[in-house]
Amino acid sequence: MDFKLSEEHKAVQQAAREFAKTRLLEGVIERDSKMIHPSEQVAEMGALGFMGIMTSEKYGGSGMDALSYVLALEEISKIDASAAVIMSAHNSLALWAIEAYGSDTQKETYLTPLAQGKNIGCFCLSEPEAGSDASMQRTTAEDKGDFYLLNGVKNWITNGGKADYQLVIAQTDPDKKHRGINAFIVEKNWEGVTVGPKEDKLGIRSSDTHSINYTDVKVPKQNRIGADGFGFKLAMQILEGGRIGIAAQALGIAAGAYELSANYSTIRSSFGKPIADHQAIAFKLAEMAMDIEAARMLVYRAAYLKDSGEPYGYASAMAKLKASDVAMKHTVEAVQIHGGNGYVKEYHVERLMRDAKITQIYEGTSEIHKIIIARNIRRGELALPI
């Protein structure tokens, strides 16, 4: 068993840390409060290879593994969780699906500019009345022979306003239930695609979340991904990988809050000594450090399993559930450690606390992840220590 990162992994981690500190930190408070999209920074993330980090070099990506992806997301999330979710939704939802199951033409047309960071992608699954339950799609894609006719509404779409290419899940044959669902690549500029207003959110406020309306959108046949009826399975697989990204984001949020708190508690004094020397604070920091390390092990291991080609669904579920709970719990503690300073924007921890909440909700709520883990237990898959 080897817990050491390779030189390359360390280099990725250091590059992401440097990027976050030198490019994301400045202005992060203002972007959050005014909901300003970090477009310039995202373009730079493209140039650095973060926007196609796992995509193969053949399609303009960086060809790195899931662990590199996780390390980069963790560092970016410490400073700017909004930039992290932009990167995560783009990479693990949109790009991954096209690379794994797209046709050669789809890869050339869409994957290459996406992986180079020239275009942004998004994944349109959630609907006003179907969040985590992906089998209940009300958006329809009627087979018209030469094309599909797409109608419906998608909600809470990360990158919704900026994405040039959308990966849309829709019901083609309601009689077949989830076996009648398909996935399509839809271009933002097509007739009938309308992006709704930007959502005003609690956290990750500078990321770009919208609803998207589809009214009689003609989707060419060749834009369907995989065989007819593959959409539901694809969506499930996308979420399985996507969870690793969100788990890494949650881990980064927690670790960022911890680093700020550990530093603050040595600078801030009360009753004649640094607050880090008061047991009340020292114990909080100890628990933070331990919980974050535990979450980190789960997240890195899920990435490792994915990189090794082993099943990782339960591992990514555990990683996401644990890391998001740790992020929520300890960002609250971080605000507490900072006292009055923690409650104002200048000290960053209140933002991290608001950002943490979404990690328990999106790409499968905490409750859904418990269901997934429980199902794995029932199937006997978690019977042995692995």
Next chain:
Amino acid sequence: MKILVCISHVPDTTSKINFVENDTQFDTQGVQYIINPNDEFGLTRAMWFKEKSGASVDVISVGTAETEATLRKALAIGADNAIRVNATARDAQQVAKEIDAVMQENSYDLVIAGRESIDYNGGMVPGMIAALTGMNYLNNCIGLEIEGNQATAIREMDGGKETITSPLPLVIGAQKGLVEESDLRIPNMRGIMMARKKPLTVVEPTQEGQQVQTVSFEKPAPKGAVKLVDPENIDELISLLHNEAKVI
């Protein structure tokens, strides 16, 4: 044009400085190492020459195997080859002589080394390389252009600057201003992947002597608490500076 950039592997600028082994060794525990900032300004300018005029850029460091991560970073940023002289850096003249020995085998038109490293702050290596190789030399370099065989460089002096012309080959002591902090490059993912495949040659040391050795380290005495003066009572501040501190 062939450029050699000398890289020192130093503790990150935010590192806490502590000593161990009876205050004879620097405590490396938990210390993150980086490319010496002054070297990085030089490396970034070298990358500019590479992109503009197709210069080749080699990087060199005198150090043990740990310094390889720092050299790999320089390769990830875009250097073509890395050379590590497999020796612990003992003093400036030893380092300069090792680099001179490597330069006997490979000739360079431009050698860039940081004005000083941020750990031992000697500020001698670039000048010593120049003296050993007989190359022209300029320190505190805040601007450098090269046309054919002629370099035009700006040197920062106390209270001003001067423009100096020199034929190549030339050694410069680099510092901030040669490029700006915002020009510094973060290695991109492809660069990191490529760095793995680029040559990193380890050469054995040629120098044995030592001219200067560190006997021990010490940390500055802890200073007393700050004396706070009421903003409504600036007279008191002036009186303290005059009568107590005796600085005005």
Next chain:
Amino acid sequence: MSVLVYAESENGQLKKIALELASFGKAIADQLNTNLVAVTINCDNNDLLGTYGVNEVLATSYQGDFNAQQYAAILSEAAKSKEAQTIAVSSSADSRFLAPLVAVALDAGYVTNVVGAPISSNPFQVKRSVFTNKAFSVSEITTQAKMVGLSKNAFGVHENPTTATITNFSPAGVTSDMKVTTLDKATDTVTIADAEIVVSGGRGLKGPENWHLIEDLANTLGAATACSKPVSDMGWRPHSEHVGQTGKPVASNLYIAIGVSGAIQHLAGINSSKVKVVINNDPEAPFFKAADYGVVGDAFEVVPKMIEKLKSFQAENA
């Protein structure tokens, strides 16, 4: 066996650091029980060196702009002709430029940033600052020829009156194909390197338009102006004013920081300053831990008041 110092001058007059270096050289010469020789270049007041303990001045005339190769050759020749085995230089930009060339020419072990007279002369051990002023080390020079670079303000100027013999010194020069084409030297303002007092501004000043506060205070005190890294990064002030780990070191007698939070890199750069004053409205600013005197208050109110009070103080003490 003499001790040799390079006493720098400007416009024919010895600089203050030259007098400090002579005082330092005298201390070493006393330890080694030998005489002290100073080399000057284009200096008109060589006699003054006698006041600080110099026994002999090798006065050199030199035509043209400063050239490190040629100056280094003069120093090396002087050291050889006097069989000097201990050579001391200052930490000015020029001395730091030429000294490594001299060290190689004499095969001398060279230590910079020395903060006081040698701890012992045999073995030859000096205390120097390392890690950008975050620590000191005791370094031992084991070569026969030894070179030391003295940090500014580290030894002080001390009189040891004697009569200096002035000898004209005309060593065989070396040729150099490096040429100075333009020289841009501020003549009226005090430089950070030479200043006794430095007034420094940080992000707390909110914008370059408010720099008159820093400049007015500096003018009142005859001080140099400096700034923190974010300020130079944002282009409010030129890089030449940036003080800190990657900027300029400051070793003034008094350092006044206004609206500077005191990042560890900044504090490292000013650690050698003797007395530090901080004015900042954030009592949590790390600078308060590093400062000797502090005012928690709004710079926009405190600084004008300070200028006014200083002026009346100066009028009273004139």
